[in-house]
Amino acid sequence: MTHFNFRFALNTFIAVLLFLSATGPLQAADTTKVTIGEEYWHNSKLLGAARKYQVSLPERYEGNSRKYPSLYIIDSDFHFLHVASSIKHLTRMGKLPPMIVVGVATLSDFDYVYHTTWQHSNPKEQSAEYGGIKTFNNYISNELIPIIDKAFRTNNQRAVAGYSLGGLFVLNNYLDSTSKFNAFLAMSPSVWFDNMSIVQRFKQIPTISRDVSNLDKAGNKRLFISVANEQGMGVAELVTAIKPKFKDNSNWAFVSIPEENHFSTALPALLKGLEFLAPNYGMDAGELLALGDYNAALNYFESLQQQWGGFQIEWLQAYQFAKYVFWSEQTNKIGEILKSIQSRFPDAHAQIAIQLANGWLKKNQLEKADALIAQVKLAAKKMPEWYKAKADLLTAQGKPELAKALYLRANELAKQSKWSAWEVNGLKP
Template sequence: MQSFLIRTICLVGWIYMAISPQSVLAQPKGEPITIGEKFEMESSVLEETRPYIIGLPDDYETSGQSYPVLYLLDGDGHFHHTTGTVDFLARNGRMPQMIVVAIPNTTDRTRDLTPPILKADKSRFPTAGGADNMLRFIGEELMPEIEKNYRTSPYRVLIGHSFGGLFAIHAMVHRPELFDALLAISPSLWWDQQQLVEQARTFLLKNPEYEARLYMTMANEGGDMLGGAWKLSAVMEEKAPAGLDWEFRLMDEEDHGSIPHRSTYYGLEKIFEDWKGVDDPLVLYDRGGLEAITAHYERLKNKFQLKDLKVPESLINRLGYQLLANNRTEEAITVFKKNVEDFPKSSNVYDSLGEAYKENGQKEEAVKYYKKSLAINPGNTNAVEMLASMGVDYESEDVKISPKVLQSYVGTYEVNPEMRLSITVDGTRLYGEPNGGGKAELFPMSENRFYLKVDDVQVEFNRNDKREVVSITVYQKGEGIEAKKVK
């Protein structure tokens, strides 16, 4: 399997390189922005080498979570705007983060994306009809490859445009088990005298228990393109089972080339319309307590098959402080305790619980939890200040590390080719510097574990049986990510 990095390219700079080398050389060197990686695999089904492009969530390397997967047809043309849309909607709480798997075209797009021709004249498209093989490639080769190499949840979405939209409807009818949601953008349902529409009618009649989500759009195109979409819409209106949540949207202001971007945005919003965070946790808490908040996230976890989904630490923390602000201190303590149970490796959850106990006049408990917070993150200056306000002096243990040990940590550590951390020594001080980031001093907690004073980050150095340093584990809010020593 071969990997190629996909980076943003400055077209203007490329043009100037051809006509004015001196002006390009005068420009400062920037940090590349990586939006994905391109791979190749041999397909026995299609009997050719097939490329695919992977876009991972920004927090993939640190979260430890599994993610639903979006499969994208015509991937070379739509990867950039689709990954941007997914990231934007996820950051705004409209959908979960997803792994995007883009499937570029190779030698014959028509062959790969069209169903077999049953009635129409085959001479116009002599190589057409390979959609079933393409579905086999996706289901039997590509999906297992993705699920082997990445942390995936079972929920899958397929997006296709034009022939790709036709393919999406074909996938729903002929391989319904592959995808939980489908987005068909200006589907070419005129294909083969609209035979797929009739196949859809038969499929829906025979599968009353079918459950999925379908979002279909059509640009200002008219003719057989629009006619096929209206006909399928009528079939859906009449025959769709209760478990098939579908919508057809006509976008008169778009043409065939411009429609994918807005369709992707609105389609993902529709598919994940139930993916709603809790705008005001106190309102939901007052309706049904912590159980109501937990039940909300359980519903999301079950609906979208996200086994790792938890009530967010930040949400419970926010609720606790809302209760404190309303003088409901005992309830705040109960709420903060839930965060301690769910996120025992986070320094912040102990700090918040300590504050609640302090507000409640329970000094002994407050001191206990502030010290627990500091044991995880000695750089928590708020905890030190709160202890001092209660007359408790706190000094972190003065850990001395020999120069020989410090020198053994020096090197470059790699999470992936685009995420590296350099460790250096200056006298008796250890420093870490991520690529593209600033240099920060690492303070010792023990011989092999250090912390940053500027953030809740700890770095642990790992040795093999020969006592050689082979990797580091970087912890933030209790979650760890390993980086191997490469030099």
């Protein structure tokens, strides 16, 4: 059994203190702020006041002209940081499609309650504390969304997420036939409000079946509901009402998280909701092996395009796919593989060619690597990865001076595209 060495730990602690006291704290010039997004204010005509919102963009957003799905999170002063950072991390790890995260701020407890509720149907329970949900929904739909769509490259895939009363707002928005959202994440929604009147409203929606050939707008919407170890939320009654409405349909899900309470469930519920929007998204090289040949792998990629957020081969998927090609011993088919990629995923052709070239470089097959790098030179002239691969090739060929200029160019392009520090550092020899 290993014993804790108290004397060693104490001496180490003292040594660290002495070092810090001798060197002093780092100066301001040596510090850099770590940011997950940006905060904005604007004057809302519909609400008649200054309003705040936050935006977190996907990594590598600056280096392309793509349009992205967006996720709006209600009560964002409470939720934005963990939502935006979780999505950024899961996207980086290949578990989610990249998306723009928009935080819809509520500026106080009163502001939050008022703008996520309607007025009680029972006159005895009516209060000035409630009743602003219609106005707030109008603000988001007709003022905030146009601001976001104009300033950032969004597509028509929009999700809205909310927790507690924010979850009630999400459910209400789902029932709104004019909603500009097509995915709804209601985490521990406050169904109890107004004597659970929203349950009766859900009972009135038509039955939605996946068997129809052309799903209408309601059928194409996705709904996620979760509940933790909570009493009196009304979620059980809501789920009972909803189940008969979604026959054989994968566009809704209910998840119980009994190990969490009302306050601890926000992040776990969000992760479940994101998984619902992108099930089985992204396999590593080992998992791709189980699918079969490269056509099976590309068929899998194409199947992901039907998900809410769609699918494009990002750098990580390209890296994993290239590993898969080598591991599955399909390198003799690289020519036809790239031809198929050019046809089915043209935007990923250069990225995959570069990753395959990196595979040849690791095997010291310099001529094969050189051929692939040269093949995509024009298409990849703004890609830092291309300059890095070419520089690595020149280094392997014994031309370090020529390689140095290309390493610098790769670094320069990455910084222009606002790559993360870890990505920029990875471009060094």
